[in-house]
Amino acid sequence: MKKFLNTPESVLADALAGLAAAHPRLDVDVEARVVRRAGAGRAGKVALVSGGGSGHEPLHGGFVGTGMLDAACPGEIFTSPVPDQVLAAATAVDQGAGVVLIVKNYTGDVLNFRMAAELAADEGIEVRTVLVDDDVAVTDSTWTAGRRGTGATVFVEKIAGALAERGAGLDEVAAVGRRVNELSRSFAVALTACTTPAAGKPGFDLPEDEMEVGVGIHGEPGRRREKLGTAREIVAEALAAVLAEPVLTGTDQALVMVNGLGGTPLIELYVLFNEVSTQLAAQGVTIARSLVGNYVTSLDMAGASITVCRADEQLLALWDAPVDTPALRWGG
């Protein structure tokens, strides 16, 4: 598999240096692996810190900026950051009002962020954790590590970030983050596996006429393999899985994201969005706001995820609030 890289080991450092060069409003510590807003923060503002394995760009570093994250901690590819990194980020951005850690529900992320939260508390930083677990492909039971955190992370970071920017308190910011997660569900389908630089070859083989249904964002196989359907059929299957969730019953307006996993052209994402729009309308759901593009990727995986968030006026107003980050920018 061909890749643009110098060495597989230097991909993350080289990419972070590139992020710094491209976005002067970010302060990127390539050594400590912390991406934060440049300049002094606003005293008394609740700080938002997220992070996770790399390979999901623009998540999370691309969402650092006004109206969203204060800092991000990129780990190695598909590997959660270490506690020291998260602690360094939390310490750097805490303005005395506390820090909200936004954590995707994976065993490694949960363990490392938990350790970081304990270390931060020891240093007198007030910490709240928002766990994101929106992927309906995983049954949330004692037999699994629980639902995965995927697309809804963007909604949580945007909406909680907007509330923090307005000057809300620590518990309030964490609460809105948890509410967005609770009201959001996602489902993904892959047409190819992804290739990590370290492995150099795809994580699994997928015949030309088949798709992996219910994939995550780490190149792991999905729940099952099926014959490739039309965009209409795939969206119907994904929406059926998402809307079967009790929390989305009776949804009349929604925040919807059709997200590319890294190797799917935008034109195909719009084909999918057209189906999502038509099929949701047929079920009485109005798409109040939408996002189409590559936001939570899985390296070069061809595929897409659909995230639906049952939105009320408060959440929509926070969604509309100004944001200025490398990957999301509007208003202001």
Add this chain to the structure above:
Amino acid sequence: MDIALARHWVQAIAVAMDEHQDRLTQLDSAIGDADHGANMHRGFNAVLATQVSYRPDSVSQLLVKVGTTLISSVGGASGPLYGTAFRAAGKALPGTDPDPAELLAALRAGLDAVRELGAAAPGDKTMVDAFLPALDAFEEEVRAGGDLAAAAARAARAAEDGARATVPLQARKGRASYLGPRSIGHQDPGATSTALVFGALATAAAR
């Protein structure tokens, strides 16, 4: 076990993680996210780097330092889990050179800490499935009057067997659990790396 032997153990683990990096990556590609080989390799390289200038007063201190380094350098689930195992084992040791029974008790403390942190039970297709049988075998040998080399050799074989026995299991913890029944038929990467840790102990103890 004295400090020199503990150092040999750590060095042997680093060598094993280097030799088996690709195998761990392949196993993790099948049911995880293909990063276990690189993570363990990076972690024990970092351990080796810190050990060069580190002069511990005891095996206890040395193992705690190994754990702390792993937590700070690995990430993923394996960093906190292996790091906690070494830290808990180190903390459970006396300040003097441990005899095999004391080492066993410390390793049990390490296993307990892993099980608590990862909430994993035997049969969940995790590192516990190599760790637990290794310690049971170690204990049998110590009770039969065997020395450290004999106990470590039996533990290493039991860990290997335990890792192989994860093949037919369905994963209930970690990323492999997302696959449900599709995780069956693959050896668990974490159990495999745990077998390497015990293999390294046997190598060091046989010197």
